[in-house]
Amino acid sequence: MTAQLALLFSTLFCFLLSAAASPVAPQQYPRRTENGLHLPLTRRVERRAGGLTGAIGLGDFVDVTYSFLATIGGVETPLVLDTGSSDLWIASDACKDCAASSVPLFPQASFSPAGMDVRLLYGDSLTGTHAAGLIGTDDVSFAGLTIPKQYFAAINDTDTNVLATGCAGIFGLGFALNSVIWNQVFAATFNPSTSSPSPRAARRLVPNYATRFFPNLSNLLSPSSPKRDSTPDTAVLTRAVLASYAAEGPALTRMVATAALAAPMFVITLQRNTLDVGGNAGVLSLGExxxxxxxxxxxxxxxxxxxxxxxxxxxSPNEMYxxxxxxxxxxxxxxxxxxxxxxxxxxxxxxxxxxxxxxxxxxxxxxxxxxxxxxxxxxxxxxxxxxxxxxxxxxxxxxxxxxxxxxxxxxxxxxxxxxxxxxxxxxxxxxxxxxxxxxxxxxxxxxxxxxxxxxxxxxxxxxxxxxxxxxxxxxxxxxxxxxxxxxxxxxxxxxxxxxxTPAPTGVPVxxxxxxxxxxxxxxxxxxxxxxxxxxNSNAARPAIRASWVVVLVGAAVGLVGLV
CATH class of the missing domain: 2.40.70.10 (Acid Proteases)
Structure with a gap:
């Protein structure tokens, strides 16, 4: 009996030693916690001599920007993750110059148009590019969430390099005031007398950053602007702007305005890809x-x-937005x-x-x-x-x-x-x-x-x-x-x-x-x-509201440059 116990403990010890020496199994993503979602950013690489698929950390020379998969109108396609802009757009099948792209295009026939055109400008005076098309709405699913009736642009003309990198558009993570689409939609809603506003209706471009959009809402204040009560026009405008975010704002602004996240935040870590593999897993975290x-x-x-x-x-007269x-x-x-x-x-x-x-x-x-x-x-x-x-x-x-x-x-x-x-x-x-x-x-x-x-x-x-x-x-x-x-x-x-460097199939624990x-x-x-x-005001919020929940796998795609 003693010998059997000795053998049993010896076997158990060897098993534990072997398990300790074994690599940790990859953690499955996306992952949902009590207060948020955490997704690894993976990469579909377009190399000079063929394609390569895997997680970030491939040592490829086109390591320049990152994207994730999103579903718009039933079409799943990669979009560039962009904290420098606030607009969501996707190339449509009406784009003549986009036909050669290998990425799925948005079917414009299924579009719910808002009756407005848009021209989005990127870069600076040296590197400006554009994306132009129609504004409309459709359901957008990304990062474990579904946003119903989201305003975005179906693009039919662009000279950006987005499609050449295997992406179909851009997902802007900036503030609502910086969104060209929101500015136009809001202008039409706030002042209906301005029918079919042009892309310049709520914008002001200045000599510096000659291609960058900069908001100017003051042109919405005129004698013909609708007064809903006896307060000054500026107060009416401010209340209308803040109230519009929940339904008309960019995707993440809507999530914040409707308390869809436990905390009004997102977090990004990016994996290095050139010269040497980086130390962090590429992760997008929402809500915490x-x-x-x-x-x-x-x-x-x-x-x-x-x-x-x-x-x-x-x-609160001293607020600055x-x-x-x-x-x-x-x-x-x-x-x-x-x-x-x-x-x-x-x-x-x-x-x-x-x-x-x-x-x-x-x-x-x-x-x-x-x-x-x-x-x-x-x-x-x-x-x-x-x-x-x-x-x-x-x-x-x-x-x-x-x-x-x-x-x-x-x-x-x-x-x-x-x-x-x-x-x-x-x-x-x-x-x-x-x-x-x-x-x-x-x-x-x-x-x-x-x-x-x-x-x-x-x-x-x-x-x-x-x-x-x-x-x-x-x-x-x-x-x-x-x-x-x-x-x-x-x-x-x-x-x-x-x-x-060979890419792992998942992010290890x-x-x-x-x-x-x-x-x-x-x-x-x-x-x-x-x-x-x-x-301060978000501690008691639910982590992710059930009405917004779907599932997504993130993807990071190399980009030679937006501009």
Whole structure:
């Protein structure tokens, strides 16, 4: 009997030892917790020599933007995930230039038209592109939710690169005031006497960001505007704007306005894809932070409010409303040395940056970018194995761009010449349009966990909109860059474009945590406390209302650039 027990315990011990040494089974996604949804961002890669499918982390050279699958009008298709804009659009089967695309197109015959055309503009004065079509409504399903009768655009003309990358459109995650579609729909509803408003009916374009939409609701205030009571027109307009968000706003704004999320927030982590596989799983979280990440660990920066963008309510006259996910920046540093402030814009403009998942690069003032390139080397080139660190001081905390995301190989087969993933853009003009100088695209976002909190959309002063950042760049990122370059030389003859790491079929459960304590695959948790968690007025909200629930699998797709 003793021998049998000894054998039993020996067998059990070996089994446990074997289990401990075995890789952890992949966690299934999408995952729904008490307060939110968490989805891995996966990638369908379009490579130069054929296709490749898998999760993010493939080492492919077109690692520039991210998307997920959404169903519109019964058609499931990938859409670019874009925090830099607020409009939802999908290419329709009426688009003549879209016929060669391999992605499913929206059947315009099933469209519920709103009787309005729209022309959406992207980029800046150097890189502007457009997407034009019809405004209408249909049910939209994404990230485990169904949004009924969502306004969007069925596009029949575009010169963007979206379709060339395997996506069918763009899903904007910005604020309602920044939505061209909402502006037009609201203008027609608020002032019906303006029949079939043109795309310019509620917009104002300024010399800087010549292709960027910037809202102007003041033209809706005229002697012919409808007065529903004896209050001034501005008060009527403000109440109508805020009341419209629940039914007419962009998708996430509607979710916030109807308390469909436990907390009015979404969180994005992006996996690195070039030179070396990144430390974080690419995850989109709705309604809460990923498990194991406390709000107190993030640096929370206020989102810029624009005075006059929307008249403040009479009972709270000092309100300023946000237009875009734009945060303030203390300073910018290259390899520890501060870069000068731009001389192309007024010193009275507080330095700020747009946080933009739809931007494949980092963009800054032309004179500052020129200084940056001069410090890097002749012609802005440098050996690919030389790590450089571009860092942004935000809220008193330095957030570096990982050297593996900062550098871009300029010539295939040669690692002697890399350039920075930084280009110039328009400088802001005081009091005209957007005031940000920098655009922080995917090279920055792949080195942070970024939480976008809408706050109180009616009274921002009560619960301000904010962005929380947690750096995921490891302390030895420079060494990791050199190691990745050495591996590329050994295996590909000096061509990091071809350096590929096999993709996993799912996101593994982390026994501990990933880089800088960010979990690779968050297990379910309850509510999150502290600033940036559930929010002042949202703690008692249901996590996801049943009327919005469907299921989605996310997908990330490389994009050579929206613009």
């Amino acid at each position: 932070l990923p498990a194991g990440v406390q709000a107190s660990a993030l640096t929370w920066a206020p989102v810029r409010g624009y005075p006059g963008a929307l008249q403040a309510p009479a009972d 946000p237009i875009a996910w734009e945060l303030f920046v203390d300073d910018v540093f290259l390899d520890g040395a501060r870069l000068p402030r731009s001389n192309l814009s007024s010193s009275a403009i507080a330095l700020s940056a747009l946080v933009d998942t739809g931007n494949s690069l980092l963009r800054g003032p032309a004179d500052v970018v020129a200084v940056l390139n001069a410090r890097l080397g002749a012609g802005g080139t440098f050996p690919c194995a030389t790590p450089h660190t571009l860092a942004f001081s935000i809220g008193g905390t330095l957030f570096p761009v990982d050297p593996r995301d900062f550098a871009a190989q300029q010539v295939e087969g040669s690692l002697d010449e890399c350039v920075a993933n930084v280009v110039e853009t328009d400088a802001p003009v005081e009091g005209q349009g957007y005031q940000y100088s920098w655009s922080l695209g995917d090279p920055f976002l792949k080195g942070v966990l970024a939480a976008f909190h809408y706050g109180n959309i009616t009274y921002p002063s009560v619960d301000p909109p904010r962005i929380g950042l947690l750096s995921t760049v490891p302390a030895d990122a420079g060494t990791l860059l050199q190691s990745a370059i050495a591996d590329a030389v050994k295996s590909n003859g000096g061509d990091v474009f071809s350096a590929t 982390a026994p501990g945590s990933g880089t800088s304590g960010v979990p690779l695959a968050p297990p379910p948790v309850g509510k999150i406390g502290g600033d940036g968690g559930s929010g």
